[in-house]
Amino acid sequence: xxxxxxxxxxxxxxxxxxxxxxxxSGKKGGAFSxxxxxxxxxxxxxxxxxxxLAFRYLLSPWGLESLAPILFSALLFGAFAALKALRTxxxxxxRPLHDEGLFxxxxxxxxxxxxxxxxxxxxxxxxxxxxxxxxxxxxxTGFLEAIMERLELERVPEPFRGAPxxxxxxxxxxxxxxxxxxGFFSRLSI
Amino acid sequence: MTIDxxxxxxxxxxSIAGLAPLLVFSNSLSLGVALGIAFFLAYSAAGAxxxxxxxxxxxPAVFAFSLTGAxxxxxxxxxxxxxxxxxxxxxAYGRVFLSVFTLPVLRACxxxxxxxxxxxAIESLLWGVGYAFLTAVTGAVRQFLATGAVSTRFGAEHxxxxxxxxxxxxxFILIALAAAAFKVVIxxxxxSES
Amino acid sequence: xDVSDKTRDTWILAAAMALIVAASGFxxxxxxxxxxxxxAKAASEALVPSARGEADWTTLREGSVLGRVDKxxxxxxxxxxxxxxxxxxxxxxxxxGDGSILDLRPLGDSGDAYSKRLAALFSGAGKGAxxxxxxxxxxxxxALVTDTLETLAALERGRTEAEDDD
Numbered sequence: 042x043x044x045x046x047x048x049x050x051x052x053x054x055x056x057x058x059x060x061x062x063x064x065x066s067g068k069k070g071g072a073f074s075x076x077x078x079x080x081x082x083x084x085x086x087x088x089x090x091x092x093x094l095a096f097r098y099l100l101s102p103w104g105l106e107s108l109a110p111i112l113f114s115a116l117l118f119g120a121f122a123a124l125k126a127l128r129t130x131x132x133x134x135x136r137p138l139h140d141e142g143l144f145x146x147x148x149x150x151x152x153x154x155x156x157x158x159x160x161x162x163x164x165x166x167x168x169x170x171x172x173x174x175x176x177x178x179x180x181x182t183g184f185l186e187a188i189m190e191r192l193e194l195e196r197v198p199e200p201f202r203g204a205p206x207x208x209x210x211x212x213x214x215x216x217x218x219x220x221x222x223x224g225f226f227s228r229l230s231i
Numbered sequence: 232m233t234i235d236x237x238x239x240x241x242x243x244x245x246s247i248a249g250l251a252p253l254l255v256f257s258n259s260l261s262l263g264v265a266l267g268i269a270f271f272l273a274y275s276a277a278g279a280x281x282x283x284x285x286x287x288x289x290x291p292a293v294f295a296f297s298l299t300g301a302x303x304x305x306x307x308x309x310x311x312x313x314x315x316x317x318x319x320x321x322x323a324y325g326r327v328f329l330s331v332f333t334l335p336v337l338r339a340c341x342x343x344x345x346x347x348x349x350x351x352a353i354e355s356l357l358w359g360v361g362y363a364f365l366t367a368v369t370g371a372v373r374q375f376l377a378t379g380a381v382s383t384r385f386g387a388e389h390x391x392x393x394x395x396x397x398x399x400x401x402x403f404i405l406i407a408l409a410a411a412a413f414k415v416v417i418x419x420x421x422x423s424e425s
Numbered sequence: 426x427d428v429s430d431k432t433r434d435t436w437i438l439a440a441a442m443a444l445i446v447a448a449s450g451f452x453x454x455x456x457x458x459x460x461x462x463x464x465a466k467a468a469s470e471a472l473v474p475s476a477r478g479e480a481d482w483t484t485l486r487e488g489s490v491l492g493r494v495d496k497x498x499x500x501x502x503x504x505x506x507x508x509x510x511x512x513x514x515x516x517x518x519x520x521x522g523d524g525s526i527l528d529l530r531p532l533g534d535s536g537d538a539y540s541k542r543l544a545a546l547f548s549g550a551g552k553g554a555x556x557x558x559x560x561x562x563x564x565x566x567x568a569l570v571t572d573t574l575e576t577l578a579a580l581e582r583g584r585t586e587a588e589d590d591d
Contacts, residue, residue, distance in 0.1 A: 059399050061329070062255030064248070101484060104457025105450055107309040110302040110328040118295060139294035144337040151332045152252065155325040162487070200418075204248060205411040212403035219398055284438070287431050299442055306449040310456035317460035321491060321506060322513065391537065397512075 044169055051170065052177035058185070059215035061152040064207060065145065065182045073179055081146070081179065082172045084120075085153045089171025091116055092151075093158030113151055149178055185210060246355075247406070249334030250362055254369050255402040256326045258377065261385035263370020265319060269308045269327040270336070271363035277301040277331075278339035278356045282349065290342050297340035298331070305331045319385040335362065373401055457484075461492075468494045468504045468517035471530040488576040489569065493584070500527060501584060503577055507543060507569055514543040522585050524578030526550055538562060546570045 057063055073081065092113055100106050121138050128135040136143060157170040188210045197206055247254075253270055257263040280297040288296070309327045313320035330336065339359075343352040375381050379392035395401045461482035469480045480496040489507040496502070500519045507514045515532040531544045542562045547570060 059403075060255075062251035062253075062399065062402065064251055064403075066248075097486075101486070104454040104461075106324065107306040107313070107453035107456065108446070108450055109324075110305045110331045111299065111446055111449065113328070114299050114302045114331075137291055139290055139341045141338065141341070144334050147337065148252070148329075148332045148334065152329060155329060159325060159486070160488075200411040200414045201407070203414075205407040205414070208251075208403045208407035208410065212400040212407065215398065215400035215403060216395070219400065285434060288434055288438070289431070292435055296438055296442065299446075303442070303445050303449050307452055310449070310452040313453075313456040313460045317463050318506065318513075318515065320460065321486075322508070 047166075047169060048173040048176065051173040052180050053218050053221040055156070055174070056177045056181050056218050057149070057152050057156055057174050058178050058181035059211060059218050061156065063145075063149050063152055063178065064211050065185070078179060082175045084146075085150055085175030086168045086171040087120075088113075088116070088150045088154040089157040089174070090164065090167045092154035093161065093167040093171075094164070096158050097162055113154065117147065149175070153178070181214065184214065188214075246335040246338075246358065246362060247365065247410075249338075250366065251402075251406060252329055252333055253326060253366050254406060255399045256323070257366050257370035257373065258397045258402070259374040259385065260367070260371040260381050260383055261316075261319060262323055263367040263373075265312055265323050266326055266330065266370070267363035267366035269305060269312075270330045270333065270366060271359050272304045272308050273301040273331050274336050274339055274359040274362070275356060276304040277336050278352060278359070281340055281342045282352055282356075284342070286342065290344075293342040294340050297342075298337070301331045301336055301340065316385055322385070335359075369402070369405065373397060373405065377401065464492060464504055465494045467532055468502050469496065471517040471532050472502055472519050472528060473499075485580060487580060489573040490576050490580060493580070501581060503580070504532075505529075505547070505573060505577075507573060509539050509566075509569070512537060512539065514540045516544065516547060518547070518577065520577055520581050522581065524574075524581035526574070526577070539566070542566055543570065547573070550574055 051057075058065075092109070095112055095116075096106065096109055100108055100112065118138070125135045153171055153174045157167060157174055161167050161170050185207070189207060192206055192210070201209065250270070253266045257266050277297045277300065280300045281293055284293045284296060286293075305327055309320065309324055312323065312327065339352070339355065343349045371381050373396045376393050376396035377391075378397075393401075396405070461484070465480040465482035480494045482492055482494055484492045485503075486492075489505050491504045491506045494502040494504065494517075500521060502517055502519045505514075505516045505518055516529050517532060518529040519527045521527055526547065529544070529547045531540070539562065542560050543566060545558070545560075546563065546566060550570065
């Protein structure tokens with residue numbers, strides 16, 4: 042499959058937002074500045090690469106697959122410490138690791154790493170797949186926020202306002218994406 | 232996640248929304264039970280460590296140790312699952328690992344600061360049982376809706392009733408309906424109180 | 426609060442955590458060994474019901490191919506686990522040197538329409554197999570079957586080349 046096909050698949054049929062249930066809260070979902078988008082894609086690509094290679098070539102041969110979440114925690118702490126040191130050197134403040142605002146990003150990064158790591162084994166595909174999956178997530182959250190904005194103008198029954206409507210919208214998106222998955226690609230394995 | 236426009240207390244429902252990554256995958260009783268147990272153990276370990284570790288370590292260190300503790304528990308759960316049913320492990324290991332990084336577990340890793348925070352943290356540990364039960368029940372309900380039967384054996388789900396409920400879309404629809412029903416009940420309870 | 430107390434506590438906790446992680450590693454390796462035995466047994470018995478003797482298991486996780494069973498004097502067998510939205514299809518496939526399927530046996534009861542169709546498509550792809558009848562499900566399953574067959578061929582070629590190098 043070409044890189045364009047891979048990006049197309051991971052944006053639609055294999056989208057991590059619907060396949061992994063990573064529905065954004067709506068407070069900031071879908072709003073990414075250009076620099077934060079680049080940083081997010083790079084983080085997703087690196088997380089997929091590091092986790093994918095370590096899982097396949099370090100843990101699996103020794104039967105240590107179950108240690109994967111510990112490995113990802115270690116990677117997370119290491120990356121966070123490096124980032125903090127870099128920001129301190131640049132004289133910029135950094136958020137603490139236990140800042141709740143970082144939790145959704147951590148969850149998405151791990152979901153992307155797990156999703157891509159289980160599909161690909163080559164370095165190149167892990168990197169591109171990680172970035173493409175993150176791009177798919179950003180696109181899907183953007184679509185969802187646009188749908189929610191449009192629905193605010195509609196007369197929706199009171200019990201469905203807020204999160205129920207968000208999940209129903211996500212359900213319709215998931216159905217549409219499942220159609221793409223079944224109709225064009227079925228399953229991706231490279 | 233705020234469940235509505237701020238009119239309903241978001242506590243338990245917010246956590247249920249945070250469980251969506253597990254609920255979406257829980258499309259059979261066996262998967263639901265496996266994920267429910269994995270979540271409960273990771274959540275309890277994280278919450279207990281955040282409560283019991285000495286405050287002098289500081290919040291970042293307590294968070295790091297609690298998260299590592301939750302990851303270790305998820306690792307042991309995955310190993311037990313692999314011994315029990317290797318096929319179930321192969322299907323579910325990603326979600327078992329992801330349970331450590333779901334929002335309720337990450338929130339439980341944060342050391343409570345005040346006395347009232349600590350009391351709330353103890354209360355929220357009890358909610359963990361409810362979340363685990365919910366994950367298992369979601370699996371059973373989705374399996375029944377999708378196939379017309381509930382099987383305790385993984386990979387033995389056959390029949391076809393409403394197959395959409397085995398897919399992520401079915402999970403989102405169920406969560407939406409449950410959240411809407413919860414809002415109606417809360418509103419009715421508040422109406423009868425006033 | 427003494428700073429040295431905090432440092433000491435942190436190191437003690439870190440050491441305890443390292444021990445627990447090591448114990449988790451042993452548990453994982455043990456579970457992996459037991460699972461390998463179960464999977465190898467399931468695949469061997471599906472292909473040769475009266476199979477006896479030890480079979481070596483290698484976990485691969487390449488696409489829909491979960492792993493390989495090597496048994497002395499017999500063609501290599503692969504365990505295929507193909508997932509689709511409502512379930513999964515499991516089968517043991519023995520292959521020849523170029524990766525073509527010699528025999529394929531579904532594991533367990535293939536109850537739903539997808540499983541039955543996948544079994545027919547995989548069996549139809551085997552050497553000397555009669556052409557399978559067509560179904561409306563084939564269009565959505567064809568990519569999965571083709572991917573799996575290509576993966577099997579690549580894995581088996583890789584294995585035989587590695588053996589020849591030895």
